[in-house]
Amino acid sequence: MEKETRKKILRKIPYGLYILGLRDGEKLHAMVGSWLSQCSFEPPLLMLGLKKGSYSHTMLEHNPFFSINFPSKDQKKLVERFFRPHEAKDGKFGEVPFHVGKNGAPVLDEAIGHLECQAKQIIPGGDHDIVMAEVIDGELVQDVDSLTMKDTAWHYGG
Ligand SMILES: Cc1cc2nc3c(=O)[nH]c(=O)nc-3n(C[C@H](O)[C@H](O)[C@H](O)COP(=O)(O)O)c2cc1C
Secondary structure (H helix, E strand, O other): OOHHHHHHHHOOOOOEOEEEEEEEOOEEEEEEEOOEEEEEOOOOEEEEEEEOOOHHHHHHHHOOEEEEEEOEOOOHHHHHHHHOOOOEEOOEEOOEEEEEOOOOOEEEOOOOEEEEEEEEEEEOOOOEEEEEEEEEEEEEOOOOOEOEHHHOOOOOOO
16 A cells, blocks of 8 residues: 555544643643544543654653543634643643643643543554543533634644
């Protein structure tokens, strides 16, 4: 199979866009993620493709509790801000305010909702591992559609 064809087909897989909130001791971090899917009703499990060797991967190995923040359709700029890492200072990642959720991970104040999760397993993959995580808690602040990859010109995949 041609690499270009494979890329085109793989890019037809629909993805959401999320901002993951992580904690390792006193260090807080947020990253953009898209390779996320529900994979069990009971218990409610999610699977996430997470880049090996990334800061977030290391953090999750140290502390399994993290948040998944959902941006609205008009919060493309919010997501863009996390294309590069921001130091958490005075309740903000750069300009973006957050609070600490029940599981200790940072939760973005402006997101339409979030889930609080606990990684149960990190399954070895290729250049990304699969994080199998249980949904422990969450909040829906605004019941509107969330931003998806299709709403943007971005790609992560192929
Ligand atoms: C649109 C978009 C989607 C992304 N999706 C994922 C993803 O699903 N999994 C992942 O590991 N990295 C993903 N990334 C890359 C991470 O955001 C990037 O590697 C991250 O900044 C590295 O994380 P670190 O700060 O923890 O080292 C995505 C990046 C963009 C721009």
